């Protein structure tokens with residue numbers, strides 16, 4: 001049993017969905033679970049829709065309509081049978097969503113977010129499943145919310161592994177023995193029965209969760225790049241594909257912000273020794289990158305990870321007292337309360353600096369909380385550059401003309417925050 005995951009870029013329009021058929025023809029096979037994301041930039045569009053709905057800015061209907069017509073265009077380009085029940089299914093899903101948006105927004109914003117944004121994956125998987133069925137890839141559409149059971153920490157729900165494994169092994173595994181299944185990434189269900197999401201870009205993680213529960217033979221993530229690269233080729237001319245990576249190295253790269261793999265994806269695969277292939281959907285037969293347990297996976301050349309849209313925040317004591325254990329405790333509590341994730345931290349006697357993804361809303365909340373007791377300074381417009389296996393030449397090549405606000409080194413990794 002294998003798991004294939006197709007992300008937003010691989011299903012961004014009708015042509016791309018047709019290409020999914022080509023990939024299945026070249027590399028599919030029996031007993032396949034296909035996990036799909038929302039189409040193209042739909043999740044971003046749904047996020048705008050939610051914001052508009054909650055703030056009641058009068059633009060909700062326009063946002064809704066543009067999402068609806070985007071999908072209608074794709075369906076028309078895909079399904080030749082105008083009587084296909086998929087037309088009805090998709091219509092009904094949009095009616096359902098529209099009804100939801102007609103209610104007054106009452107619940108907490110994160111809960112509403114998950115109920116609305118999850119439609120991206122539900123709709124996308126319906127369309128893809130119908131297209132594949134029509135073109136000879138017999139498959140069954142299944143709702144991932146029946147399998148991925150989570151906490152109700154909306155927008156970043158935690159998987160309840162035991163419950164998830166039980167129902168997946170009991171219900172999904174026997175179905176997969178008989179036919180291919182198409183399901184959604186990114187979404188799950190809490191034990192109180194509402195839809196949850198696993199965090200942005202979480203479809204890779206879903207694929208890994210399913211693979212873990214099903215003890216799958218492998219997971220393949222189909223991307224618009226040849227595999228895991230040593231750098232973004234737009235930034236570093238000599239960027240090359242990495243053939244083989246160990247799980248640990250892949251976890252490190254994902255943690256530092258390599259966007260090809262979602263950071264939570266590797267752990268479940270590592271735990272059950274399931275190899276991960278990162279491959280190009282444009283060249284499905286080419287070998288991509290293999291992530292597996294191996295000691296032959298030492299990669300010696302520099303690997304660059306660029307994280308744009310960063311803010312460097314410096315928190316200092318007002319009375320020149322040391323920033324020490326008690327202060328750090330309350331500072332970390334504030335980060336957790338504001339759901340801020342730290343990409344890098346550094347600490348001196350009287351100040352503590354962190355680099356985080358820029359979010360005006362979160363930074364404002366943080367400032368409100370922390371400036372009661374601390375000085376709070378923000379440097380926006382930064383980039384965090386991480387170089388694994390760094391050397392001087394590698395560092396020089398990324399620093400050209402930029403000013404370094406902070407630098408941190410270990411034996412293997414160098415990180416700089418630059419402007």
Ligand code: ASP
Pocket residue numbers: 007008037038043044120185186199200201202203204
């Ligand atoms: N559609 C979701 C997102 O764009 C999940 C994913 O693509 O992995 O964040």
Ligand code: MG
Pocket residue numbers: 007008009037201
């Ligand atoms: Mg995506």
